[in-house]
Amino acid sequence: MFSFKTLMVSLAFGFTLVGCSSAASKDNSIEEVIIYSNADEEAVEVIQEVLDQAGYEGQYIFQSFGTGELGGRLLAEGKNTEADLVTMSSFYLESAQAKHSMFKELAFKVNPQVTVPNYYAPILSFTGAMILNTKEMAVQNLPRPTSARDLANPVYKNKIAMVDPNGSSTGWLFVQNITSAYGENDEGQKIMNSIRKNAGPNLELSGSGPLKKVMAGEVPIGFGMRHQAVVNKDEGLPIDYIDPSEGNYTLSESVAVIDKGNKTNQNAMEIAEIITKNARPQLLEIYPNVVYDGETVAPENQVKNVKTYAEPLTAELLDKHRAFFHGQKI
Secondary structure, eight states, rough: EEEEEEEOOOOOOOOOOSSSSSHHHHOOOOOEEEEEEOHHHHHHHHHHHHHHHIIIITTTEEEOOOOOHHHHHHHHHHGSSSOSEEEEEHHHHHHHHHOOOOOOOOOOOOOBSSOTTTTTTEEEEEEEEEEEHHHHHHHTOOOOSSSSSGGGGGGGGTTTTEOOOTTTTTTHHHHHHHHHHOSSSSSHHHHHHHHHHTTTTTESSSSTHHHHHHHHSSSSEEEEHHHHHHHHHHOOOOOEEEOOOOOEEEEEEEEEBBOOOGGGGGTTTHHHHHHHHHHHHHHHHSSSOBBBTOOOOGGGGSSSSSEEOOOOOOOHHHHHHHHHHHHOOO
């Protein structure tokens, strides 16, 4: 795990935080709420903390999964899933809803900056960047890349660490850079193949894997989560980050309630509201991407060239881009 220094965050939410009294007044016969989540450990800790503070300690069961595993489960099981509530990558929620119509309309209002469907509420957002070990870059006399495409240069052979999108959606952020700017055929595929080969043995299944290797000096360059690099640079480590000239794409994670008809857990919607509203300030400190109006983050966390992918993000598009990353045809 990485230590995260508190970021300067100013919040001016247009909604009221959910308090403890409503849950605390419930009797002991409450039906436990089963929560499935793909959230990182830091986010899980925040979610559990706010639920316990709201009086739900011991009244929920939290189960963590990898993004691909949980996404596959939702797509396969639909409403028959054991979970009452999920926090999950928004694109997977949209694919699962399109296939199964499995989520309830939210009973509370949220107004994120980007319009979202009425059955989920965003709780965090993150973006990627190229991460450098400045000491190793100088020792090895390597040029600083400015674009995602630059990582295809043979000078970086075995000197970069990448995230395999089969293991983490962080890797998908990089694939979006390549496919959007250079296409999915010929030029784009050639660039992607060269970058994958340059990574060699340094293809990581974890989104934080490249940063770990860069910090350890095992490779001088990696692609990973931008906010982690910002914090480590701010702490005085020999770490720097570069936003690709192609732009920064983002992914969000959201909360949704499973619609099981008259078997729907009646406490799931209140828990979803607590997670959305009470956890958001702390989650913004960890993942400093603005989602709601009134949020601000420190200058170093302000991404100047945020891009939105031309196609809707879906589980099907992710599968297509996973194949592209590995040079496969689908």
